[in-house]
Amino acid sequence: MNTNDLLAAGGVTGPHGQHFGPGLGIVALLVLGALGYGAVRLSQRVRLSRPPRRAARPAPPAPQPAPASPVSLARPDGGWAVETHGLTKRFGPTVAVDGVELLVPRGSAFGYLGPNGAGKTTLIRTLLGLTKANAGTMSLRDIPVPAERSRALARVGAIVDEPRFHGHLTGRDNLRLLAAARGGDADQRIDPSLARVGLADRAGDKVGTYSMGMRQRLGVAACLLADPDLLMLDEPMNGLDPAGMHEMRAMIASLAGEGRTVVLSSHLLDEVERTCDAVAIVDHGRVIRQGPIDELIRGAGALVVQVDCAEPARAKQLIEEAGLAAGTALAHAGLTVTLRAGASREAVADLNRRLVGAGIDVYGLREVQTSLEDWFLSVTSRLGEAS
Amino acid sequence: MTTTEPSLSEAGSAPGAGRRAMPRTGAWLPTWPLITTKNLEIRKRRGLMITMVVLIIVPTVLFYGLRLLFHAVDPHGYGLAGSPQFFSQATNLIEEFGFIAAAALGAAAGTTDLSDGMFRHLVITGRSRLALYLARIPAGLAITVPLVALAFGMNCLVTSYQSPPNPTTVSFYGVNAAPDNLNQAELQTWLLQHSQQVANGFLPGLPGGPGAPPASLTQIRTVIDHNIATYYGAYTAGEISGSTPPINEMFKIGLWLELDVGIAFLVGLGFGSLTGQRTTTVIVMIALEIIVTPLLAHTQLPYFIDGQRLLIGVAMDQLRPAALAAAAGPGQGGGGGILLGGRGAIGFPPMPTWAMIAVILGWIIGWSGIGAWRMMTRDA
Numbered sequence: 001m002n003t004n005d006l007l008a009a010g011g012v013t014g015p016h017g018q019h020f021g022p023g024l025g026i027v028a029l030l031v032l033g034a035l036g037y038g039a040v041r042l043s044q045r046v047r048l049s050r051p052p053r054r055a056a057r058p059a060p061p062a063p064q065p066a067p068a069s070p071v072s073l074a075r076p077d078g079g080w081a082v083e084t085h086g087l088t089k090r091f092g093p094t095v096a097v098d099g100v101e102l103l104v105p106r107g108s109a110f111g112y113l114g115p116n117g118a119g120k121t122t123l124i125r126t127l128l129g130l131t132k133a134n135a136g137t138m139s140l141r142d143i144p145v146p147a148e149r150s151r152a153l154a155r156v157g158a159i160v161d162e163p164r165f166h167g168h169l170t171g172r173d174n175l176r177l178l179a180a181a182r183g184g185d186a187d188q189r190i191d192p193s194l195a196r197v198g199l200a201d202r203a204g205d206k207v208g209t210y211s212m213g214m215r216q217r218l219g220v221a222a223c224l225l226a227d228p229d230l231l232m233l234d235e236p237m238n239g240l241d242p243a244g245m246h247e248m249r250a251m252i253a254s255l256a257g258e259g260r261t262v263v264l265s266s267h268l269l270d271e272v273e274r275t276c277d278a279v280a281i282v283d284h285g286r287v288i289r290q291g292p293i294d295e296l297i298r299g300a301g302a303l304v305v306q307v308d309c310a311e312p313a314r315a316k317q318l319i320e321e322a323g324l325a326a327g328t329a330l331a332h333a334g335l336t337v338t339l340r341a342g343a344s345r346e347a348v349a350d351l352n353r354r355l356v357g358a359g360i361d362v363y364g365l366r367e368v369q370t371s372l373e374d375w376f377l378s379v380t381s382r383l384g385e386a387s
Numbered sequence: 388m389t390t391t392e393p394s395l396s397e398a399g400s401a402p403g404a405g406r407r408a409m410p411r412t413g414a415w416l417p418t419w420p421l422i423t424t425k426n427l428e429i430r431k432r433r434g435l436m437i438t439m440v441v442l443i444i445v446p447t448v449l450f451y452g453l454r455l456l457f458h459a460v461d462p463h464g465y466g467l468a469g470s471p472q473f474f475s476q477a478t479n480l481i482e483e484f485g486f487i488a489a490a491a492l493g494a495a496a497g498t499t500d501l502s503d504g505m506f507r508h509l510v511i512t513g514r515s516r517l518a519l520y521l522a523r524i525p526a527g528l529a530i531t532v533p534l535v536a537l538a539f540g541m542n543c544l545v546t547s548y549q550s551p552p553n554p555t556t557v558s559f560y561g562v563n564a565a566p567d568n569l570n571q572a573e574l575q576t577w578l579l580q581h582s583q584q585v586a587n588g589f590l591p592g593l594p595g596g597p598g599a600p601p602a603s604l605t606q607i608r609t610v611i612d613h614n615i616a617t618y619y620g621a622y623t624a625g626e627i628s629g630s631t632p633p634i635n636e637m638f639k640i641g642l643w644l645e646l647d648v649g650i651a652f653l654v655g656l657g658f659g660s661l662t663g664q665r666t667t668t669v670i671v672m673i674a675l676e677i678i679v680t681p682l683l684a685h686t687q688l689p690y691f692i693d694g695q696r697l698l699i700g701v702a703m704d705q706l707r708p709a710a711l712a713a714a715a716g717p718g719q720g721g722g723g724g725i726l727l728g729g730r731g732a733i734g735f736p737p738m739p740t741w742a743m744i745a746v747i748l749g750w751i752i753g754w755s756g757i758g759a760w761r762m763m764t765r766d767a
Contacts (some may be wrong), residue, residue: 131767
């Protein structure tokens, strides 16, 4: 069989008399292969969208959290700026956001706290439509997303991770790009935004010459182009020097003071305590506590007393044997006693009586104010014990 | 940063201060400001713009600049700067380098938002991702189209004003000095009337050879009648190749060039958006243009000829305007070697018009669709 015979056996003849060889068959095979590959990928997606099997999860078993604090979760008058129910985001078998129930009241400065890798940034990226959720519902400004994502994001400004821009463009040109994408009158807010973050003098310089702090400020200016109802700032203090942190803190406070909702994601507890009035704590992708900071700390119930006395070691032994406290610790300043949850001030007087009765001189008793950090650590340590 | 600066509130834009209509950021059609700012973003990449100019403008400037200079210095030693052959070669230069430059521009347009971290900011605006992708197309074409037009315009100017006058006779197959502007019947009559000239030429089909007796008049007439269509094709090619293309032919060639370079931009944009990697995209596009296409266009694989026809370079060569394709002489693929144009599609079995259009549209729509799909589904 010669070449022509082979061609005749496997080919077809085109309208111009030219021969289309078995190449057509090869092309058809390629197309079929592509379709098959697409079908496999689709089936993988369908499988991913099902609830994960816990046994397949490689991460250590997440501690069973205490029920989320119910305090102040009744719907506020202004509604929720952020509302999620059962929000889940998986990367392969890893669950980054695990059925998150989050409620952020409008007009609040809200801290989203958690250790590194807890899923804070992933939650924000999911809310903003930067990545797709696998399950659950969410809304921003009472507008469901992703169904009405464009409408919801029209008044949302966000910094996710380190703010990066086109380094070869000036700060103003970068904002022009974003204002063009925003549409409406966003371009008229470029100069006021630059002025507000203190970049008016450097707006004509290329962003490549900006310091980290200046890029953070440009990120805030980009947020302000939306005249946002809701600001979501992911680790905004990262990379800032103390002066920069002070300025950023003042900026966030002033934005919150204007009635805008500010969601601040951070692992810096001190920053969140200074800036926010409500928090949610996230760990292993789950929200384990949320509510106003004061109520959460009060609700923790632990009363800590600093005891300035003679013979602190003997005092510690005495208190432990008497079962007066949940915990004791020797410190440089004396003895720190953590009373049991729900203990009243009467317990402090009882402690004093026992020490004096045992012949230990007591020079002072001081109630220690529980900080957000103390509370956070106590919550996470309880979780650690539970696991 | 200070809170004593003029605030947004002072600018009358505090939250809740006037519930204005929300901009329709969900619409898939890009807005004019979106296109112009994206164009600005690309234009301000100085290195990229210099590369574009070096690849598209400079070769033509050097090609004709040197010829003009030499002719001015020594008119007897060096002929006029322009000619139909030079026109074809310069056009091939623009096409080859323009393809690579446009592909690089497309790759940059498709990847820099990602690599610079701006994609995330853009998505957060709520603007449709499809609109963000589509805005890149006119923004990039607004750069490639004028550059190609400028280079080709120089080519046309030099060819129009610096070419020798068109010959009044046509040479083909060794038959010299046939009058120009003949139709097929007129050519057949002329050949029959000049059978002695024909017998001395190299027309395919004529009997004879070294040592063989000369063909008889009857044999020559029979061969001419039988092969007149082939001869007329060669005559036409010879006529076109020896003449300066008229304005309308130059216009067609210009449109073909813009289409070729525009496709390169769109494919670069789509492939860049798919991979997210500029360097990889540029390397693949260069390999496609200077290695894969010439190899497959010059080598016919009997069992894969339809696969070869799916190559954009082969389809575009089929569309190559006649004046350009024939300029290097009858039977030749184009002006240059394997690198600089002349992919040899003239010698490639022709493909039907519908197939050619389908391949070209397939590359345009296919790669644009792939790029847009990736942009719409990519995690930001």
